[in-house]
Amino acid sequence: MENQKFGCIQMFRSIKKTSWARDVYLRTLWENLLLDAASQPYTARFKGHTWHLKPGQLVVTAADLGQALCDRHGRPTSRDAVERMLAFFVREGMISIDGEKQKGRVITIINYEQYAEKLPNLPAQRPAHTTTHDEASNVAACREGAAHEGAQTTAHHEQYILNTNVFNDRSKKAKLHPEAAIQTPAGGKWGTAEDLQCAEWMLALRNVTKPSLKKPNLTTWANDIRMLRQLDGRTHREICQLFKWAAQDSFWHKNILSPAKLRKQWDTLSLHREDRSRKPVNEIPASDTHWNSPEAWEEFL
Known part of the structure; x- marks a missing residue:
């Protein structure tokens, strides 16, 4: 007592x-x-x-x-x-x-x-x-x-x-974050609707360059994208642009296959991106359109 x-x-x-x-x-x-x-x-x-x-x-x-x-x-x-x-x-x-x-x-x-x-x-x-x-x-x-x-x-x-x-948590339903569109059962990993859309956009691009890879957990991807935004200060557009550049690079296209890898190597990728002598390996059309626009999706869908 x-x-x-x-x-x-x-x-x-x-x-x-x-x-x-x-x-x-x-x-x-x-x-x-x-x-x-x-x-x-x-x-x-x-x-x-x-x-x-x-x-x-x-x-x-x-x-x-x-x-x-x-x-x-x-x-x-x-x-x-x-x-x-x-x-x-x-x-x-x-x-x-x-x-x-x-x-x-x-x-x-x-x-x-x-x-x-x-x-x-x-x-x-x-x-x-x-x-x-x-x-x-x-x-x-x-x-x-x-x-x-x-x-x-x-x-x-x-x-x-x-x-x-x-308490036995099986009897309790996890509460969604107010802005969550996807989350794990316990709510530890989650992402907003735009985080999820960004994850789907990145997956669609990866499916073009690496179609044989196993489908990832989109909740984990959306969570990693959310952390890139909230903790690292990146925008969805910046995330997709750097991921797309990595998918074209002769070295990084084999290594950057998820938002987590993108986040881990962000600074190195940004430096390499400025090196104009690097040659692309995958010919993906460049675009200045919004990352979530129909035009951007049409590039590889």
Whole structure:
């Protein structure tokens, strides 16, 4: 009953079916993010700045997260290792990140409402909540009792108790993102209608240059295109133009066969595209028309 007043989060059994959950550091970091995220809007003070957080958000640095992620000898996880894990969660569509690495960044849990639902008929479950929060201690996290003295718990003065009586998520229907046109069952990967159209456009082009390849998962493609837009600042037109250039290039036409590969090699492709000495291998007509116009589709459909 004492724990109930801090609220709880839900964990789903299906998480054990994911390959990444076998990594104890990835799984623990994910649970820490869920536990430390705000349950309601509040104003936090962190690193000398004021942050207006929404439900499902926390403000933190990679170093702070590493302090709360220790091995059995109390050694914290390095900042670079935490950055790699956060980047993985971003690629999987589980979180988004805004802000500067040193001053603090706001991490947003995608679909947080699915984890934050409260158990019914628990009168004690009224979370103690303050409107301002002091800065985290980077030392206390690795001492005995770090779960209660850790950097994030101190920073936010808010703790959520992991609900060990996990819910069977098969009985719950995943909620769509408001603008989603396609998504995975759990909502971790998704894309808008234009993301999906862009994915279909790219697939149609690939089917011309590589018709024997197996049909991809369009949800994954749409999600990768969404991340190219939202995280990398690319437009649909830029995405399709660079993908089309790669499909014509004598080297890259064998390597850039998906939005994920395009995103990974974007900077290199952009540099090579400026090299006028490179010769095309696939004669695909050039066009300045909009990527989703009938004229653009008619080039290879």
